[in-house]
Amino acid sequence: MQPLAQAEALLQQWLLGLGPVEAAGWAVLLNLAQVLACVVGGWALQRPWPDRRIAPAPPALTVAEVQTTALTVLGSAAITWLGWWAFCMGWIVVVPTSGPLRAVGDAVGLLLTMDAALYAGHRMAHWGPLFGRVHALHHRYSLVRPLTLFVVHPAEVLGFGGLWLGVLALWQPCWSGMIAYLMLNGIWGTLGHFGMELLPGGPALLTGGRHHADHHRYPHGNFGFYTNLWDRLLGSRLPRPER
Ligand SMILES: [Zn+2]
Ligand SMILES: [Zn+2]
Structure with missing residues (x-):
């Protein structure tokens, strides 16, 4: 773990040494890089398996999608900046990695915690008045592309x-x-x-490509993000439509 500990110590030192404007610049760059990585990664994964498509291809990209993505990058950068500031103030503490078990435990624990919280938040977002004002923007796109991940209302980003x-x-x-x-x-x-669904039949408890793609086409079910656990437990899992 020695090289990892050194890298983490360097990262921590670098973050604590940044000024507010510098941190804002890095926050925008980081979130822009994330959009590019997801779009290019999604495109690269689509190419070798055209037969794994489980929904019709989306219509041509619109200016509105690009504009909303730009807003999402700015909103996410504001959150990243806030996280950096809270870290500098000692309100958010990130500790050195003590071993692989701790790393895996944290990743899985964060995933399951966020999964439960996001399921609750997503169901609330489908509540009438909130849906029309906020979440309907994401659901304008019933046929998805990787960029659709970022085409969300700023209130959802925050x-x-x-x-x-x-x-x-x-x-x-x-x-x-x-x-x-x-x-x-x-x-x-x-x-x-x-x-697309890379694993035909889909993973058992995890959401594959089909789970959320189906939510865009049939928005009354499949609210889970990382697992379908809460959809199964609370009866909101969509039956798999025949295609
Ligand atoms: Zn979506
Ligand atoms: Zn939704």
Whole structure:
């Protein structure tokens, strides 16, 4: 763990040494890089398996989708900046990785905690008045592409970000576990929005590409993000439509 501990110490030192404007610049760059990674990664995964498509291809990209994505990058950057500031103030604590077990435990624990919280938040977002004002924007796109992951109302960006910062402040994860969770979140989001199922039949308890793609086409079910556990327990799992 020696090189990892050194890398984590360097990262921590670098973060604490940043000024507010510098941190804002890095926050925008980081979130822009995430959008690019998800879009390019999703596109690269689509190419070798055109027969794995489980929903019709989306219509041509619109200016509105690009504009909303730009807003999402700015909103996410604001949350990243707030996380950096809370870290500098000692309100968010991220500890050195003590071993692989701690890293895996943190990543899985964060995933399951956020899964439960996001399921609750997503169901609330489908409540009449809230749906029309906020979440309907994401559901304008019934046929998804990787970029659709970022085409969400700014209130949802801030809601997700606020939830994440709250969980972080309470959890105090290690660096590796936290970074692993953030990467898995990006991968899951991309898989849920690229209109394909890489594992035919789908994974048992995890949401594959079909789960969220079906939610876009039939928005009355499949509210889960990383697992279908809460959809199964609370009876909101969609039957798998024949195609
Ligand atoms: Zn979606
Ligand atoms: Zn929804």
